Amino acid sequence: GEDVEQSLFLSVREGDSSVINCTYTDSSSTYLYWYKQEPGAGLQLLTYIFSNMDMKQDQRLTVLLNKKDKHLSLRIADTQTGDSAIYFCAEKPLTGGGNKLTFGTGTQLKVEL
Amino acid sequence: DGGITQSPKYLFRKEGQNVTLSCEQNLNHDAMYWYRQDPGQGLRLIYYSQIVNDFQKGDIAEGYSVSREKKESFPLTVTSAQKNPTAFYLCASSSGGTSGSGELFFGEGSRLTVL
Numbered sequence: 001g002e003d004v005e006q007s008l009f010l011s012v013r014e015g016d017s018s019v020i021n022c023t024y025t026d027s028s029s030t031y032l033y034w035y036k037q038e039p040g041a042g043l044q045l046l047t048y049i050f051s052n053m054d055m056k057q058d059q060r061l062t063v064l065l066n067k068k069d070k071h072l073s074l075r076i077a078d079t080q081t082g083d084s085a086i087y088f089c090a091e092k093p094l095t096g097g098g099n100k101l102t103f104g105t106g107t108q109l110k111v112e113l
Numbered sequence: 114d115g116g117i118t119q120s121p122k123y124l125f126r127k128e129g130q131n132v133t134l135s136c137e138q139n140l141n142h143d144a145m146y147w148y149r150q151d152p153g154q155g156l157r158l159i160y161y162s163q164i165v166n167d168f169q170k171g172d173i174a175e176g177y178s179v180s181r182e183k184k185e186s187f188p189l190t191v192t193s194a195q196k197n198p199t200a201f202y203l204c205a206s207s208s209g210g211t212s213g214s215g216e217l218f219f220g221e222g223s224r225l226t227v228l
Contacts, residue, residue, distance in 0.1 A: 008153065031214050042117075042203055042219035043156075050214070088155065092215050100146075100171075101217060105155035 004104035006089055011110045018076040020107045022089030025070060029091040032065060033101065034074045037086045046074070046087075076109075084111045115140045119204050119220035126191075126198070126227050134189045134223045136204035143208065145187035146217065149173060150201040159202075162187055191225060199227045 003025045012018045024032070030051050035043040049056045049063045049072075056063045062075040076083055089104040117138045126132045138145065144163045148156040158171030162181040176195025181187055187206075191198045201224050205217040 031216075033216060035219075040222070040224075042119075042221045043205075043217075045216050045218070048214055048216055090217075100158065100161060101215075103148075103156040105153060 004089055004091055004102050006087075006104040006107045008105065009108050009110070011112060012079050013112050014079060014081060016079055018074075018079045018083065018109055018111075020074045020076075020087050020089075020109065022072040022074075022104055023070055024072065024089070024091050024102075024104075026091060026093050026102070027070065028094035029070075030094050031092040032063075032072050033088075033090040033092070034061075034063065034072075035088040035090060035103075037088065037106070039085075043088060079109075079111050081111050081113070084109055117204060117206055117218055117220035119202075119223050121223060122221065124223060124225045126225060128227055129193045131190055131192050132225065134191070134202055134204075134225070136187045136189065136220060137185055138187075138206045138218075138220075139185060140206055140218060141184075142206035142218070143184070144206060145181070146205040146207075147171075147177075147179065147187070147189045148203045148205065150203060150222075156203065159189065198225055200225060 006022050033048040034046045036046050037043045060077045064073045086106040088106045090101040120135045146161040147159040157173050159177050160179040162168035165184050178190045203222050204220045207217050
């Protein structure tokens with residue numbers, strides 16, 4: 001079945017760039033997503049990219065997709081303390097039930113002063 | 114405002130009791146989902162429903178039940194058969210179908226603790 005993997009932790013200093021990585025196995029993925037989860041809250045969609053794109057930029061966020069290597073990354077420029085959260089990568093397969101997404105384990109981003 | 118409302122936010126249960134978690138959406142979405150979140154394990158799909166009066170098991174459906182009598186509502190019952198029910202439960206919805214970006218919109222979650 002589909003599998004999405006992320007590293008569990010990332011620590012950066014305020015003002016630096018953060019890069020969160022994700023790998024996936026399903027080559028039929030149509031869309032790939034990044035969600036943010038703050039403590040005790042639900043998931044908030046940050047951005048998504050269609051599989052025929054290789055880059056998408058939205059303010060401080062840059063998503064890079066390497067479809068050949070099945071690698072997705074999220075770069076956060078000028079990281080702030082408010083960016084501390086868990087970041088989930090998810091993919092939507094071409095086939096299967098509706099919009100059933102497969103999520104990674106999440107990367108806990110800690111921003112230090 | 115449009116969104117997804119989960120209740121209660123926190124719930125305590127004694128072993129052997131069934132509990133029902135509520136999920137209501139006013140986004141006019143066809144599809145709704147229940148996920149379970151445990152530390153270090155990400156999100157795992159319990160049940161999903163693509164249309165009213167129809168639902169399918171996800172990856173970890175054992176010990177759970179759902180109903181979808183109304184488009185807006187998708188309650189989840191955690192039964193006494195669920196061996197390890199303490200977790201954070203997330204409800205989500207999407208516009209459904211297989212075309213389009215299909216992103217999920219999430220509620221704020223319900224934390225269930227079994228005493």
